[in-house]
């Protein structure tokens with residue numbers, strides 16, 4: 001018989017493995033899983049969980065390729081959801097505010113719901129006054145995507161048929177969500193088409209870093225590397241101008257709280273009912289385009305992106321009709337940082353092109369990185 005000390009190293013290794021190894025296939029809580037699972041048109045809808053060694057968790061649904069929850073620690077180590085989200089798939093399906101989903105094929109607005117491409121005019125559905133918003137009704141945010149779970153990532157794919165919602169070209173979209181050890185949620189997008197089309201893909205997550213979604217987000221401190229923004233008309237369509245933020249309420253070059261200037265009698269703020277504008281990003285690759293800190297919890301979120309713009313939206317249309325997490329989400333209880341091509345790019349010759357040609361691939365990456373600022 002082997003002496004006991006022979007087994008000690010093995011026991012210690014096994015114990016260490018339990019302590020430091022990431023959980024490769026964590027499962028959502030059974031109740032959450034149940035609330036978010038169903039079969040829609042013969043397609044299975046499931047809830048996926050990513051968890052890293054720090055206890056940060058991200059829940060994802062293949063309905064709309066949606067972020068259902070992001071749980072991160074505050075300065076005392078308390079882990080809470082920092083998104084506005086629903087409690088079940090029924091509410092997610094009925095939702096009208098785009099909580100956490102991927103929007104496309106053309107996120108944000110297209111003025112007059114029409115554009116010309118290669119000399120041909122396209123008309124797309126009007127779902128925001130006279131304009132098209134977020135790809136139209138029943139777009140990819142209201143579809144079941146194919147899903148593949150990997151160790152620290154989930155990949156969602158969808159094929160948008162040629163002509164769906166009036167847009168040309170069969171488009172294949174992939175969205176890969178990965179959770180890193182440094183508390184970064186990395187979102188990689190790719191799109192291909194078989195005909196010239198337009199593309200603008202983003203995630204529409206609403207954040208409230210306090211962890212308490214019944215509180216307004218006005219105390220959150222924002223720093224944005226954007227020297228210009230794109231002013232809009234009364235229906236939130238850009239005029240085409242790139243306006244300097246300097247001397248306006250849109251200047252977040254130096255950190256300031258969202259509430260600092262939001263009440264100013266500024267024409268642009270009045271049109272947006274707050275911030276609901278595209279900012280022209282100037283950050284280099286290594287720099288965060290946007291940094292947000294919620295002082296009481298100490299939670300910080302940095303946004304890195306390859307995209308040229310970001311829609312900073314301060315939840316101005318929230319009015320208590322969307323419910324979840326024990327609350328009815330009220331005016332300005334969440335903010336979005338939708339990294340994107342510029343709104344109405346298909347009609348704006350001065351804006352970066354959002355055209356995607358057959359056999360080309362469009363790629364984008366956005367990272368939301370969470371940490372603590374004491």
Ligand code: GLA
Pocket residue numbers: 096097098108133236276311313317336338
């Ligand atoms: C985007 C738009 C807003 C609003 C929300 C959804 O952020 O810019 O105007 O439509 O989506 O409510």
